[in-house]
Amino acid sequence: METAHSAHPTILEMQSITKEFPGVKALDKVSLTVRAEEIHAICGENGAGKSTLMKVLSGVYPFGTYDGDIVYEGSVVRFRDIKQSEAAGIVIIHQELALIPELSITENIFLGNEPGRRGIINWVDAQRRAIELLARVGLDDDPDTQVKNIGVGKQQLVEIAKALNKNVKLLILDEPTAALNESDSQHLLDLIRGLKGKGISSIMISHKLNEIEQIADQITIIRDGKSIETLDVVADGVDEDRIIRGMVGRTLGNRFPEHTATIGEVFFEVRDWTVQHPLTAERQVVKNSSFTVRRGEVVGFAGLMGAGRTELAMSLFGRSYGKFISGQVFKDGEEIKLRTVAEAIGHGIAYVSEDRKSLGLNLLDTIKRSIVSAKLGKISRGIVVNELEEAQISEQYRTSLRIKTPTVEEGVTKLSGGNQQKVVLAKWMFTDPDLLILDEPTRGIDVGAKAEVYQIIRDLAARGTGIIMISSELPELLGVSDRIYTIFEGKITNELPVAQADPETLMRSMTSSSQKVVA
Amino acid sequence: MSAPGIDKRGGFDIRDLKSLFGGGGSLKQFGILGALVAIIIIFQIWTGGKTLQPGNIINIVQQYSYILILAIGMVMVIIAGHIDLSVGSVAAFTGIIVALAMKDWNFPWWAAIILGLIVGGLIGAWQGFWVAYIGVPAFIVTLAGMLIWRGGNQFIGDSATVPVGAGFQVIGKGYLPEFGPNLGVNNLTMLLGIVVVLILIGLEVRGRRTRAVMGAASAPAWTSILRVIVLGGVVLVAAYLFATGRVGTSFPVSGIILALLVVAYSFLTNRTTVGRHIYAVGGNKHAAELSGVNSKRVNFFVMMNMSVLAALAGMIFVARSQASGPFDGTGWELDAIAAVFIGGAAVSGGIGTVAGSIIGGLVMAVLSNGLALKGISSDLVQIIKGLVLLIAVGVDVFNKSQGRPSIIGLMTRNKGGGGGQILAEERTTSQVTPGGGTPDTAVPADLKN
Numbered sequence: 001m002e003t004a005h006s007a008h009p010t011i012l013e014m015q016s017i018t019k020e021f022p023g024v025k026a027l028d029k030v031s032l033t034v035r036a037e038e039i040h041a042i043c044g045e046n047g048a049g050k051s052t053l054m055k056v057l058s059g060v061y062p063f064g065t066y067d068g069d070i071v072y073e074g075s076v077v078r079f080r081d082i083k084q085s086e087a088a089g090i091v092i093i094h095q096e097l098a099l100i101p102e103l104s105i106t107e108n109i110f111l112g113n114e115p116g117r118r119g120i121i122n123w124v125d126a127q128r129r130a131i132e133l134l135a136r137v138g139l140d141d142d143p144d145t146q147v148k149n150i151g152v153g154k155q156q157l158v159e160i161a162k163a164l165n166k167n168v169k170l171l172i173l174d175e176p177t178a179a180l181n182e183s184d185s186q187h188l189l190d191l192i193r194g195l196k197g198k199g200i201s202s203i204m205i206s207h208k209l210n211e212i213e214q215i216a217d218q219i220t221i222i223r224d225g226k227s228i229e230t231l232d233v234v235a236d237g238v239d240e241d242r243i244i245r246g247m248v249g250r251t252l253g254n255r256f257p258e259h260t261a262t263i264g265e266v267f268f269e270v271r272d273w274t275v276q277h278p279l280t281a282e283r284q285v286v287k288n289s290s291f292t293v294r295r296g297e298v299v300g301f302a303g304l305m306g307a308g309r310t311e312l313a314m315s316l317f318g319r320s321y322g323k324f325i326s327g328q329v330f331k332d333g334e335e336i337k338l339r340t341v342a343e344a345i346g347h348g349i350a351y352v353s354e355d356r357k358s359l360g361l362n363l364l365d366t367i368k369r370s371i372v373s374a375k376l377g378k379i380s381r382g383i384v385v386n387e388l389e390e391a392q393i394s395e396q397y398r399t400s401l402r403i404k405t406p407t408v409e410e411g412v413t414k415l416s417g418g419n420q421q422k423v424v425l426a427k428w429m430f431t432d433p434d435l436l437i438l439d440e441p442t443r444g445i446d447v448g449a450k451a452e453v454y455q456i457i458r459d460l461a462a463r464g465t466g467i468i469m470i471s472s473e474l475p476e477l478l479g480v481s482d483r484i485y486t487i488f489e490g491k492i493t494n495e496l497p498v499a500q501a502d503p504e505t506l507m508r509s510m511t512s513s514s515q516k517v518v519a
Numbered sequence: 520m521s522a523p524g525i526d527k528r529g530g531f532d533i534r535d536l537k538s539l540f541g542g543g544g545s546l547k548q549f550g551i552l553g554a555l556v557a558i559i560i561i562f563q564i565w566t567g568g569k570t571l572q573p574g575n576i577i578n579i580v581q582q583y584s585y586i587l588i589l590a591i592g593m594v595m596v597i598i599a600g601h602i603d604l605s606v607g608s609v610a611a612f613t614g615i616i617v618a619l620a621m622k623d624w625n626f627p628w629w630a631a632i633i634l635g636l637i638v639g640g641l642i643g644a645w646q647g648f649w650v651a652y653i654g655v656p657a658f659i660v661t662l663a664g665m666l667i668w669r670g671g672n673q674f675i676g677d678s679a680t681v682p683v684g685a686g687f688q689v690i691g692k693g694y695l696p697e698f699g700p701n702l703g704v705n706n707l708t709m710l711l712g713i714v715v716v717l718i719l720i721g722l723e724v725r726g727r728r729t730r731a732v733m734g735a736a737s738a739p740a741w742t743s744i745l746r747v748i749v750l751g752g753v754v755l756v757a758a759y760l761f762a763t764g765r766v767g768t769s770f771p772v773s774g775i776i777l778a779l780l781v782v783a784y785s786f787l788t789n790r791t792t793v794g795r796h797i798y799a800v801g802g803n804k805h806a807a808e809l810s811g812v813n814s815k816r817v818n819f820f821v822m823m824n825m826s827v828l829a830a831l832a833g834m835i836f837v838a839r840s841q842a843s844g845p846f847d848g849t850g851w852e853l854d855a856i857a858a859v860f861i862g863g864a865a866v867s868g869g870i871g872t873v874a875g876s877i878i879g880g881l882v883m884a885v886l887s888n889g890l891a892l893k894g895i896s897s898d899l900v901q902i903i904k905g906l907v908l909l910i911a912v913g914v915d916v917f918n919k920s921q922g923r924p925s926i927i928g929l930m931t932r933n934k935g936g937g938g939g940q941i942l943a944e945e946r947t948t949s950q951v952t953p954g955g956g957t958p959d960t961a962v963p964a965d966l967k968n
Binding site for chain 1: 729732790791792793795796798799802803805806807808809810811812813869870
């Protein structure tokens, strides 16, 4: 779908790009056209080929390893590495930021492009330019601050400053707001829009469809390695449902599973849980929190980034976070001690971390070994693992959770984010938990997989498992939970049955501790 | 659904060939095994047949068994993400204590061996304590250990050489005894070879049955038969060579100790919860801890285990050289570490196998032995060994960074339909950097059933 009314010239044209990995076609004749001063979103489920396409564009996959042409600023380009694409003004900012935490903002901005002569860095010049660049991205921190001491939102801005220093003309952002809170995201989106006005085009990959709808001029949808369509946001009147339809090739009637909850009695209770920050003694990250979970109930925990949700969950799960100060945990009416992860697992508690890659999985492992890893004893006699049982059990999970892989012998790195998440879920389902704590269970996975994860959660609840779901996405909490707690600055500020909860009420309780309405 | 190991067209599949050796083992191991075979053939030709003479292979086993024993412990240490530089000194320290225990305190040889293992265990507990519970990097702890136990050896032994008795010498110099009728071969050695072949057949049958029960596709039957023939043939030829050496020699006792350890530790690392935990801690410590693994205990165990094996290696060396000396075990740590890395382990931890490390150690052993047979002086041998280590690991790292197959992969790429799959498999192993890669996108998810 071409839009004729655009006045801007084409800056980039990727023509019929095909990229094959041995045995699989990651990209199949994908085309992408980006105009000057345009924000172009690329949408698609995980594994659709978005990032592969960007890696082709930025020279990560060098010329010769793919078929098709890249026409950039009117001529065919053949990048052999990132250095060459950056020299041409194409800069990619990856989802995992490439900043060195121990170095200062200035040092990071100029890393690899240090101003100076004969290897001697002119720090005065660097400092001056850093301040300029920071002003352009709206960051007023001291450029000498170590990057580890600024938040993720600001780190993202430093990345953009770094790109600006390279005279970027085409900025590629891979999930730029995935780790950001609402206000940081907004600031970033405003910045990207501002850059557009200054002649910098952006290609943005994001799963947050509301953001795309808000900021993008054009949207190209990729599905199964093929470019499906390109939409003009204004001319085509694109909304979220329209994008989703393109991405999954079908209409997702209801993103959240229909269910009638069969909720039992309270079986898990936490009283006056208080946890200290691991390093700073004065900081209490979780303060006097009390809550209950019933059998078969999905309890949502809403809170902004840094509110203490993850800290609460991890400190409960075998004191994996911070320093335990006080609090009691009761299960089935008896007080239990959860001093180590092994004890927690033994008491039927499972915790699915928000950080799949660094806390959830050993990325060197195969699917089947990952699935049984949290309760190896269940399939072992003495210390000897029964590999036959291991294969059978992982095969069962592969089928029941619909993990897309030819075989469970495959390494987990080969899976897409959604399928990796299913492996993590399988790993904890295998421990037969009575209480399953899910921390951002759908972060970074695509809509199709999200719907499947929701279904898995409801199925588990229907079988009587108590579930705590921590999430930053309010629609998800409202769609899946039976009851919702809100947390603000380490305190539980509100508790609402889902029928009485709406985004506005929740947001109010998530941003102030003034009210306490116990339903 | 296409399963690996099956060529749907029924033709020759290179993966089947690969599965001949080590089933699901990495291509890299296969590559190293190929390199070992190549080196043996090259030296066999170059030395005019001396390499595979009975006397020489017996010599190789006796001379390198202690390095290979160290490599077993070292690969576990390296999988867990550590390193142990102290093994040579620990071996020397144990050696002198054992020698003195027999000489001055009249320990019988068997009690001395037990004492030696206990000494190794205590040293290991000491080092493991610092690594696991204090959190000092193993590099530092064992660098300190390298000095402490070397100094300890020379302090206790007064920098002198202490001889050991004949009973003790058996573990380093002994052979399987003569037994039964005189058939011109060492009967026990041949019997051992036959037993090993029978075990191989048994394992093969059991493996196929297990795979069938699992519903997993097995490689075609001919691969199993060929594998048994090839491996069994190698075992029988080796047994024959060992059995037909100079009268009074046969398969060395140190070789039997080594073989038992290889079997036991292969089992431990592959099939037990302990082994799984070692890989888990090395692959991703935080994820392991959040799965209920006690990473401190794992680290303590691998460090302690290493020192016990170092003590054993030290005793075998003392037995073979008939005395404990102040410079025993110098540089052993480097040989053991080299063997492990040639054998496919990753510096960052999480990857490595006992079998691979043994093969890596044998590569170095045959190389050194062959060069010595040719009368190449030890200075040059050192240079060559250093280059081999560098090139072996360098080629592999370079190929992976380029997304290309290793040398063996290149050689086999065009010979079979499944070659592409091998490349795919290797590609992903190269992308395994915890927290670094974006696996979502490496391969599309449309691997539909």
